[in-house]
Every structure is written in structure tokens, then in C-alpha cells.
Amino acid sequence: MSGSRWTLWRAAKVLAWSLAGIFVGLPVLLYLGFLGIQEASERQWLGKAPTHPAIDVRSHEPHTVALLDVGFDSLATRMRLIEEAKESIELEFFIYEVDTASRLVTQALARKAREGVKVRLLVDFALPVFKLAPHYAQALEAAGVEVRYYNTAGLARFFASNHRTHRKLLVVDRQKAIIGGRNIADDYFDLSERYNFLDSDMYIDGPVASGITDSFELYWASDWVTNPIDVAASSTLPGPELLGLPTAAEAALAAELQRHPPQHALSTCNDMHFVTDYPGSGVERRKVFLELTRLAKEARQQIMVESPYLVLRDDGLAVLQQVAQRGVKLQILTNSLYSTDAFYTVASLANSLDRLSLPKLEVWAYGGQALAGSERPSASPRWGVHAKRAVFDDHTIVVGTYNIDPRSANLNSELMVVCRNNRFLAETLQHNMRLRIAQSRAVVGGANAGGLNALVKDADEDTLFKMRAIAPIASLLDFLM
Structure with missing residues (x-):
């Protein structure tokens, strides 16, 4: 075989092996990579389990409780709790939308902040669902509502970015709380015209609410929390306002929520x-x-x-x-x-x-x-x-x-x-x-x-x-x- 033919034959062989590597080896490598990611996702940072009194709180004192199984009823109860607040309001959510429900809640929070109530809001920074952008946070801060983001790690940090706070809570004056499946968005409160959730929350009035507040403090002070001012973003991004004057429809809805008779029954949990x-x-x-x-x-x-x-x-x-x-x-x-x-x-x-x-x-x-x-x-x-x-x-x-x-x-x-x-x-x-x-x-x-x-x-x-x-x-x- 001449030198040129030998060179061409070797080149063809290398090309064939390269193509085989791409079409056979690459899927195998991807599969093994996914297995590695899967294993790592379950074993990441494996070490001694941390502890804190706020992550496990049990009380045998009487608590007034109720199931909030109707979305509109749950929103009305939230609005009443916010209006009753005298000292503090803590909120933590996976999703905080920019829509009618969030505007009503946000405007109520701003009113209480102006009255001197300490109001803090912790929102997860999961990019696929994140809506409370830094310019909204700046507007809230100007109104007296403190805002923080949980876990701003980007996709380049794969394992870190997949850890989210999926917690959902509202606590008022360390005494009354609502926790459950609902985020702050129209579709959790029966207000969406496209798709709504059948969800459930629990209303709690009693000592455990103080423990829920302590857990919020633990998250608020954690290394996973970022001040929105430290997240690069324009402060003049266009978009709907959260704190503007309510529209006529929103004012009517707020009045309906205020008049709404509770659709839940209270009982006592000991x-x-x-x-x-x-x-x-x-x-x-x-x-x-x-x-x-x-x-x-x-x-x-x-x-x-x-x-x-x-x-x-x-x-x-x-x-x-x-x-x-x-x-x-x-x-x-x-x-x-x-x-x-x-x-x-x-x-x-x-x-x-x-x-x-x-x-x-x-x-x-x-x-x-x-x-x-x-x-x-x-x-x-x-x-x-x-x-x-x-x-x-x-x-x-x-x-x-x-x-x-x-x-x-x-x-x-x-x-x-x-x-x-x-x-x-x-x-x-x-x-x-x-x-x-x-x-x-x-x-x-x-x-x-x-x-x-x-x-x-x-x-x-x-x-x-x-x-x-x-x-x-x-x-x-x-x-x-």
C-alpha cells in the first residue's frame, strides 16, 4: 500500500472510530454522568446532621386550628391576618407572582410597614418560576418591606442550584400562622381564568407559631440568603407595578375579600x-x-x-x-x-x-x-x-x-x-x-x-x-x- 493510501486509510479509520465514539460512547458517557449526578444529588454535602430547636417544635398547649381548603377563603384569611398584625409579619414562599393576588397582598404588607409593623419576605430564586425581580424588591424596600432571596446560585453550580426552599408560610406577631401548599399567585386562590389549584393550608393560633417564626429566622440568617441589592439587575425594568394604586377591579375584589364569611371551621389541637x-x-x-x-x-x-x-x-x-x-x-x-x-x-x-x-x-x-x-x-x-x-x-x-x-x-x-x-x-x-x-x-x-x-x-x-x-x-x- 502506498504512503498516500496508507495515510488515507488511517484517516478513515480514525474518522470511523471517532464517529463510533460520538454515536456510541457519548450516550454511554451521558448515561454514566446522569447516574453520577443522581447519586451525588442524594449524597451531596453528606456529613453530620445539623440541628436547631426551630426545626422540630412540639407543643401540648391548646392551639386553635382550621383547614383552609378553599382558595378564596385562604386568601381572605391571609388578608385578615395581615391587617390584624401589630408587631411583625414574616412570609416565605417558593413562588411570589406579579398578578392580582400578589398586588393585593403586597399592598397590604406595605400599609402595615408604614404603620410601623416589621415586615420581612423571603422568596426562593428558582429561575424557572422566579418573578419578584430586584426592581420589585427595591420598591418593596422603599415601602418598608424587607426582601431577601434564597439561593441565587446559577445553573453552573448544578447541585447548589437544585436546592430550593419550597417552604410556604405566613406568621403574624409570632402567634398566628398559615402554612401549606399555596404560593402567592392567582391560581392558588381561585382567581386565574386559565387554570386553578385545589390546595390546602392550615391556620394555627398558638405557641407553635412562635417556633415557625424561629425557623424563618434560621432561614433568613442562613448563608443561602442574598440581599436583592447584591443581585445584578436594572432598577428600571418595565413590567406591572406591585405597589401602584389598585384598579377598580382590584378594589372590588379587596372589598369582597374583606366581607367574605369564613368557609372553615375552627377546632382545638392539643x-x-x-x-x-x-x-x-x-x-x-x-x-x-x-x-x-x-x-x-x-x-x-x-x-x-x-x-x-x-x-x-x-x-x-x-x-x-x-x-x-x-x-x-x-x-x-x-x-x-x-x-x-x-x-x-x-x-x-x-x-x-x-x-x-x-x-x-x-x-x-x-x-x-x-x-x-x-x-x-x-x-x-x-x-x-x-x-x-x-x-x-x-x-x-x-x-x-x-x-x-x-x-x-x-x-x-x-x-x-x-x-x-x-x-x-x-x-x-x-x-x-x-x-x-x-x-x-x-x-x-x-x-x-x-x-x-x-x-x-x-x-x-x-x-x-x-x-x-x-x-x-x-x-x-x-x-x-
Whole structure:
């Protein structure tokens, strides 16, 4: 073979091996990389578990409590609490929108700040949902409302950027609090004309509210918190105002909220338990998952659970299997493909249906319509469940921010309150969940369970295509869901 032919042959061979490396080796490397990311996401910063009195607070003193299962009622209760504040208001949210609900809340906060009430707002900086930009924060600061951002790490810091505070709380004067699944946005308070959430919060009046405030202080002072002034952004960005004069429609809505008669019943809880994760990245800081696991292991008869997502990995599935082996009836209400925009979580659930065929386990998918019997007319044609709550053995309830997914278990900071031995509250939660289940389809369990067909019924072709497209790799990416 001549030198030139030899050179060409070697070049062709190198090219062939290069192409093989690209088309075969690269996918393998990506797969191994994702496995590494998955493992690292569950073991990041693994070390001694930090502790603080504010992350686990239990009181046997009487607390006045109520479930806020109606969005408009929850907003009206928030507005009343803010107006009643005398000394301090603390708020922490994953999402703080710039819309009608947020304008009403923000204007109320500014009024209280002008009256001398100390008002502080902590908002997560998750870029896909972040709206309270620095120029809004500057306007709030000028009105006397202190604003901070949680975790401004960019995507270049992959592990750090995936840790978020998913906590949602409002505390007034260290005495009264609302915690639960709702962020500050129209779709959490039945005001969106496109899509609304069926959610749930708990109103608390009693000593545990002071502990919730202490947990806010812990987060506010953490190294993960940034002053908006330190985030590079223009102070003259265009956009809707948060503190401008209310429109005629907003003024009418504010008046309706002020007149709104409560749609919740008060009761007394004599065993109130608040649990939250420690701020910062690392599985050793996650406390809520461990407490929920303990409650599940203590159950003897039945557990009812509501979560917008149902993404199970081996540890979560093991908990369900242990519950089923003890003969405990377990009902889980989650979203159908039609009632959620999170098609990727539905893809993960669809991949898990065979593993969920356990004794006495039922999985229900919400149909997507407004809940029947609502006092106010439906503002949107489509609804989805967003509550994160459970009831154990007809007497103990949990309301919080924890979704049944790996992100809540391993990455996010979450919180919850547990009320033990309050049958009235448990019955109230069960009744509301049964109303939602009545407008749902059985996916797993029971004679009429429809499996995948029940899960995807009524979804449009575009959403079905996206779910099917991601399904083959959903299990690989479940640690981020």
C-alpha cells in the first residue's frame, strides 16, 4: 500500500472510530454522568446532621386550628391576618407572582410597614418560576418591606442550584400562622381564568407559631440568603407595578375579600408538631421525609394522602410496601395528565404502575374540573390538585409543602405541621378529600381501576406526545422531579 493510501486509510479509520465514539460512547458517557449526578444529588454535602430547636417544635398547649381548603377563603384569611398584625409579619414562599393576588397582598404588607409593623419576605430564586425581580424588591424596600432571596446560585453550580426552599408560610406577631401548599399567585386562590389549584393550608393560633417564626429566622440568617441589592439587575425594568394604586377591579375584589364569611371551621389541637428541614443542601438536612416515614409506620388502619406528584423511587416504594404488608389501607390522590402541566411526573408515575399493584393500595387521578358545590363560580375551565396533606387512622393529620417525589425528599427544604388526636379535623380533611376523589378516576386498586388509560384520559395530543417522549428516560431523571 502506498504512503498516500496508507495515510488515507488511517484517516478513515480514525474518522470511523471517532464517529463510533460520538454515536456510541457519548450516550454511554451521558448515561454514566446522569447516574453520577443522581447519586451525588442524594449524597451531596453528606456529613453530620445539623440541628436547631426551630426545626422540630412540639407543643401540648391548646392551639386553635382550621383547614383552609378553599382558595378564596385562604386568601381572605391571609388578608385578615395581615391587617390584624401589630408587631411583625414574616412570609416565605417558593413562588411570589406579579398578578392580582400578589398586588393585593403586597399592598397590604406595605400599609402595615408604614404603620410601623416589621415586615420581612423571603422568596426562593428558582429561575424557572422566579418573578419578584430586584426592581420589585427595591420598591418593596422603599415601602418598608424587607426582601431577601434564597439561593441565587446559577445553573453552573448544578447541585447548589437544585436546592430550593419550597417552604410556604405566613406568621403574624409570632402567634398566628398559615402554612401549606399555596404560593402567592392567582391560581392558588381561585382567581386565574386559565387554570386553578385545589390546595390546602392550615391556620394555627398558638405557641407553635412562635417556633415557625424561629425557623424563618434560621432561614433568613442562613448563608443561602442574598440581599436583592447584591443581585445584578436594572432598577428600571418595565413590567406591572406591585405597589401602584389598585384598579377598580382590584378594589372590588379587596372589598369582597374583606366581607367574605369564613368557609372553615375552627377546632382545638392539643398536640401540635411542627417539623421543617434544615436550610442548605444535603440529604442529612432533610427532616420532613423521616417524620412522614415514622407516621406511616405508626398507622394501623388507613392512610389518605394527597400530593400533586407521585414519583416513587426505591425508598419511597419500600415505605408503601411496608404499609401494605401490615394490612393498612392506603389511598393516594394525585393529578391526571389532564389536570397538571407536569407531564414528566405523570410519565414517571406511568412507568411505576406495575410496582404500585399492592394490597389495599388505591391511586386516584383528579379529573380536572372545578370542585362541585363551590360557592363562587369557577374562574377557569381546568383545575388540578396541589395540596400536600395526609390523614392517619382517623385522628392525626399532616398539612405542609412536601410532595411525594425525590426532589422533596432529597433536594428541597420543606415543612409540615402535624395535629394528633383531633378527630374533627381528621374528618374535615377526609370529607374534603373524598369530594375530590369523587371527581377522580381510579388508576390502581379496586375493581374499576383504569390504569394508564385513567391516568391520561382527556389529555390533548400534544401533552400525550410530550409524556410519551420523556417516558423512556423519566426513571433516569426522577431524582430531579
